[in-house]
Amino acid sequence: MSILVDGNTRLLIQGITGREGSFHAERCAAYGTNVVAGVTPGKGGELFGGTVPVFNSVRAAVGETGANVALIFVPPPFAADAIMESADAGVPxxxxxxxxxxxxxxxxxxxYLEGKGTRLIGPNCPGLISPGSKAKIGIMPGDIHTPGKVGVVSRSGTLTYEAVDQLTKAGIGQSTCVGIGGDPVSGTTFVDVLELFNDDPGTEAxxxxxxxxxxxxxxxxAYIKEHVRKPVASLIVGQTAPPGRRMGHAGAVITGEAALASAKVAALQDAGCHIIPTPADIGSTVAAMVG
Amino acid sequence: MKLHEYQAKELLARYGVPVPEAYVASSAAEAVEAAGRLGGRVVVKAQVHAGGRGKAGGVKVASDAADAGRIAGSLIGTTLVTAQTGPQGAPVDRVLVEQTVDIERELYFSVITDGGLRRPVVIVSSAGGMEIEEVARETPERVLTEPIDPAVGLQPFQGRRLAEALELPAGAVRPFVALAEACYKAYMETDASMIEINPLVLTKDGRLLALDAKLSLDDDALFRHADALALRDTGQEDALEVEASEANIAYVKLDGNVGCMVNGAGLAMATMDIVKSAGAEPANFLDVGGGANEEKISTAILLMLSDPSVERVLVNIFGGILRCDIAARGIVDAYGKADRQPALVVRMLGTNADEGKQVLADSGLAIELVDTLREAAEAIAR
Known part of the structure; x- marks a missing residue:
């Protein structure tokens, strides 16, 4: 079991003919994802990889293929337009x-998304993956994942891979891993994903x-304290970051006391989370928690 | 990207925000001339990208034009250390010579984007001239936050609500609403990430004036603001960080001696924390990015090594889009070019990790190869 993406996912890739888009379209398909369409304005009618039809617009792609998830690789100046085009076409x-x-x-x-039935994950995220149903919608290396019952949610890319790698090596599989992204303003939040994991019978921790x-x-x-009935382990990175400086991610800036790692750890501890003491202890902490 | 006070005020003034009359001076002679134009008695303010200038002696009142020249001469060409600059301080290349103002009340005004609300907010407080976070902690009832719907922008009723909270006299309400609208317009049109006017003053004669101004622009939006690039003062930034940003490498200089090179921001922060947990201190944050090639890896390592405080190096690569063998070749290339070869611990995982380790083993460099973050911590602790 999983959240958000599974064997019913029909993936549309915006920017499929670009360098990044084409590389990852192949990787997603190779993992087992059902890639049904691509969109690049002006390149409609082409076939990507000999099999995937390319359309000029999302609306046309959805109409022809029934795509229900869009994955966006277009450059930053055009990303907002791409997101809104998919929302307009009703992609959930x-x-x-x-x-x-x-x-x-x-x-x-x-x-723009308010009142529309579209959920956005990102921007600036690695995507999400449900290993049990071979659905990889993103740029993560697929082979480090293994099917199981632990849900992972993170603001980071490579650190999520690190976490997954430690889990897999500790014999702990994953239901779904979601990277919500590192930007200060983004779509799906921790709370949204926690709610989905909490309700997912396939996720136990x-x-x-x-x-x-x-x-x-x-x-x-606050949400965990109030609602989550499953065990949660949490890690906060950036303990050594200086105030006022952007640590790579646009959202990773200490702008006040609440932004400090220590304030976040204290809040999560108060909510009953199992605190992962250092980034080297992800696998062992979760193993002890679910053991 | 941060702007200087004088740049922020010029920009806000173009949008109709009232600011005191002031002139920029980059020499004592220019300061004398500016003070003369302002009638003699002026405030001389060091222009650096940091707050806390007043307490650090960077803002002084001059009694006459000659005094303004003396103060400017004592500031220009020096390095100002404030609570926000770090011990290295920030160079003072110019001062702002500004008319003095008879202040009735000091207020606080800012526009930022609230990530939780996902919209811009205007924040005001009747406690101006203080750190807003301190006010929010001590007297939260004195801080009012007004979310703005980006579809329609700041509405006059919101401006009136803020003015009421500030208990402004009737005659200052309309000017305040106009100021709030001007700041919001400037914020959106320039892709700002912060506009802060602290203090916003009400003068004895009932006028509102932006006595200080801080303005930061969203780095990710600079591509559509070519004119803003001219406002960048790289002299206020660390030289290595400027070099890094030109190579599209995210680098932040820190105080320790363990150089870190990592792909990915989250993993880079995690690697710094690992160094700390091993009882050492990171010399830098460095995220080389997802799609790095051999040349970029090499550039990143050389950049990191050009910081003389780096005595040991920890490389942590989780290969995904970036293949580990490419990263390994970049490391070997950089160590071949560098004038010194600090002890090197490398952790590689993911795409082509075995090939990468082979490249490092074949290089003849003294490299300690580890497989896990725990082993990396142990190697750094030794």
Whole structure:
């Protein structure tokens, strides 16, 4: 079992003919994802990889193929447009990988999505993967994952791979791993994913990986305390980051006391989470928790 | 990207925000001339990208034009250390010579984007001239946050609500609403990430003036603001960080001696934390990015090594899009070019990790290869 994506996922890739889009379209398909369509304005009518039809618009792609998830690889100046085009076409789940989308654009996108039935994951995220149903919608290396019952949610890319690798090597499989992205304004939040994991019978425990900046982890802690009945292990990185400096991710800036790693750890501890003491202890902490 | 106070005020003034009359001076003589134009008695303010200038002696009142020249001369060309600059301080290349103002009240005004609400917010407080976070902690009832719907922008009723919370006199309400609208417009049109006016003052004669101003622009939006690039003052930034940003490498200089090179921001922060857990201190944050090639890896390593405080190096690569063998070749290339070869611990995992390790083993360099973060911590602790 899993959340958001599974064997019924019919994937549409926006920017499929670009360098990143084409590389990852092949990787997603090779993992077992059902890639049904691509969209690149002006290249409609082509076939990607000899099998996947390319369309000029999302609306045409959805109409022809029944695509129900969109994965976006278009460059930052055009990412907001791509997200809104998919929402307009009624795609229920949109995953935006693009890094470097201006915050103002993301603000307008989130306003546009209000009242529409579209969930956005990202921007600036690695995507999501449900190993049990061979659905990989993103840029993560597929082979480190193994099917199981632990849900993973994180703001990071490679750190999520690190977490998954430690879990897999500890013999712990994953239901779904979701990277919600490192931008200050983004779609799906920790709370959204926690709610889905909490309701998913295929998920028995949750790993939450956060970082400095913002108050998303505190919101997660409040939700966990109130609603989550499954064990949660959490790691916060950036303990050594100086205040006021952007640590790579646009959202990873300590702008006040709530943005500090220590404030987030305290909130999660108070919510009853199992605190992962250092990034080397992800596998062992979760093993002890679910053991 | 941060702007200087004088740049922020010029920008806000173009949108109609009232600011005190002021002139930029980059020499004592220019300061004398500016003070003369302002009637003699002026405030001389060091222009650096950091707050806390007043306490650090970077803001001084001059009694006459000659005094303004003396103060400017004592500031220009020096390095100002404030609570926010770090011990290395920030160079003062110019000062802002500004008219003095008779202040009735000091207020706080800012526009930022709230990631939780996912929209811009205007924040005001009647406690101006103080750190807003301190005010929010001590007297939260004195801080009002007004979310703005980006579809329609800041509405006049919201401006009136803020003015009421600030208990402004009737005559200052309309000017305040106009100021709030101007700041919001500037915030959106310039892709700002922060506009902070602290203090916003109400003068004895009932006018509102932005006495100080901080403005930061969203780095990710600079591609559509070519004119803003001219406002960048790289002299206020660490030289290595400027070099890194030009190579599209995310690098932040820190105080320790263990250089870290990592792919991915989250993993880079995790690697710094591992160094700390091993009882050492990271010398830097360095995220080489997802799609790095051999040349970029080499550039990143050389950049990191050009920091003389780096005595040991920890490389942590989780191969995904970036193949480990490519990363290994970049490391070997950089160590071949570098004028010194600090002890190197490499952890590689993911795509082509075995090929990468082979490249490192064949290089003849003294490299300690580890497989897990725990082993990396142990190697750094030794």
């Amino acid at each position: 789940l949109v995953v935006c990988i693009t890094e470097g989308v201006p915050v103002r654009d993301s603000t307008f996108v989130m306003r 949750i790993v939450l990986i956060g970082e400095i900046g913002g108050t998303k982890e505190q919101q997660a802690a």
